[in-house]
Amino acid sequence: MMHAFLPAEGCADYLADELTRAGAQVSRDGRHAFVLADILPAPPLLAFARQTLPEAHEVTAASINGWADALIEALLINLGDDDPWHLHLWPQYGEGRAGYHRCELIHTAFTERLKKRRRVRLKQERSSLDASTALLQAALTAPDAGFVSLTKADQRHELRAIVSDFIAGEIPHAEDKAAPSRAFAKVIESELRLGQRIERDQTCVDLGAAPGSWTYVAIQRGAHAIAVDRSPLRDDLMRHPKLHFLQVDAFKFKPEQPVDWLICDIIAAPQRSIDLLLEWLRERQMRRFIVTIKFKGADEYALLDQLKGEVPPLCSDFRLTRLCANKNEVCAFGSASA
Structure with a gap:
């Protein structure tokens, strides 16, 4: 079993050290930003992780449909027909719009193929997360590679300090020019x-x-x-x-x-x-x-x-x-x- 941790910007080394101190066996791959570990920390706290993909599966898929099928398999294997779920799908590579465009195409193909294979599952898709909702995550580390993870609702609650409700754990900086400082x-x-x-x-x-x-x-x-x-x-x-x-x-x-x-x-x-x-x-x-x-x-x-x-x-x-x-x-x- 492998867990994938996305470090805060510039913090991959510090996150690896943090996981090692927690007793994890850690590995790094120069092809992507994620830090991989064999266990989740106990207690589930990581100062330098922006997002966690528990029980992540490494995916290699050259085609849009290949990625869509990988998402469908994660959903069908881990959840029942009546379980609500929400999808976070994002590119963790490159700059500009190319990665986001690819994710949009994957999402479209995922929806169409799921409609054909198990239409009832689409009725359980939620537009946002709440306490009863599972989180399906897919992070592309290249056009043809990445990780897929599904975190059930009860596990999301247990891991709420390291599994963010926000895509890739990112929150844009708030703006208010009237404030005394940006703090x-x-x-x-x-x-x-x-x-x-x-x-x-x-x-x-x-x-x-x-x-x-x-x-x-x-x-x-x-x-x-x-x-x-x-x-x-x-x-x-x-x-x-x-x-x-x-x-x-x-x-x-x-x-x-x-x-x-x-x-x-x-x-x-x-x-x-x-x-x-x-x-x-x-x-x-x-x-x-x-x-x-x-x-x-x-x-x-x-x-x-x-x-x-x-x-x-x-x-x-x-x-x-x-x-x-x-x-x-x-x-x-x-x-x-x-």
């Missing part, structure tokens, strides 16, 4: 991946808040924000009635009662941010969280293994991901246990 995009992406968002009248603590991009998101949503930093936020945010600003050390701040969200994009050594998150979780000071772990180089990436070991028992949902909007950072986000 706000990290909050938006984390919310999308988690499937939860900051909402009106919730309470957020933003540690290391200046110049205010993460607080900006909370206030725009109608939430109440407690912003903690040595430096003030942008003037308009400082005047906002839903902001309470505290000019104190963010690492020493504790809320008077549990808050709905801890959001933290503070510039600090990774171990300090890891310790901060663990302390807040152990003391049950927040219900949900988004915390950036920032690095200067790659030497300290293995510190993330501490989060993989100690955070899941404290959470109902936990993700650890190098976001599309991250630089040399990884975001830890999730929901604390009730």
Whole structure:
């Protein structure tokens, strides 16, 4: 059995190291970007994987119909006639539109051939994913090669931290020219991946808040924000009635009662941010969280293994991901246990 992992951009070596530390036998092939491993990590957390194709089958198909048949076989073998499913099909090679055009042709052929072979299965195709839907993935690594994987609904839930609901695990950067900085995009992406968002009248603590991009998101949503930093936020945010600003050390701040969200994009050594998150979780000071772990180089990436070991028992949902909007950072986000 083989599992295929698509690394975040520029992170193939780091992903291979991460899988090796988790006990996997890892292989690489210079013909494609995927990192292959014999096991899925336990717990299923990979900071440097953009998408996972569990139990992937390597496909070699020179023709459009050959690819369509490979998709049909994966569907028919793994699912019953009444099981809902959704397809992610994309080119993981080349530039421009050629790969996308080939995928469009494959999708058309797949639909037509499935209609002839098992029309009833088309009635179960869904336009989007929900908790009851299986995910059929096909990534072309060349016009005539790639991987096909089908993840059933219950397995999707178990692997939700590494099997993304987004094609190839990619989320375009959010745009808002009114935000104090582009850092706000990290909050938006984390919310999308988690499937939860900051909402009106919730309470957020933003540690290391200046110049205010993460607080900006909370206030725009109608939430109440407690912003903690040595430096003030942008003037308009400082005047906002839903902001309470505290000019104190963010690492020493504790809320008077549990808050709905801890959001933290503070510039600090990774171990300090890891310790901060663990302390807040152990003391049950927040219900949900988004915390950036920032690095200067790659030497300290293995510190993330501490989060993989100690955070899941404290959470109902936990993700650890190098976001599309991250630089040399990884975001830890999730929901604390009730």
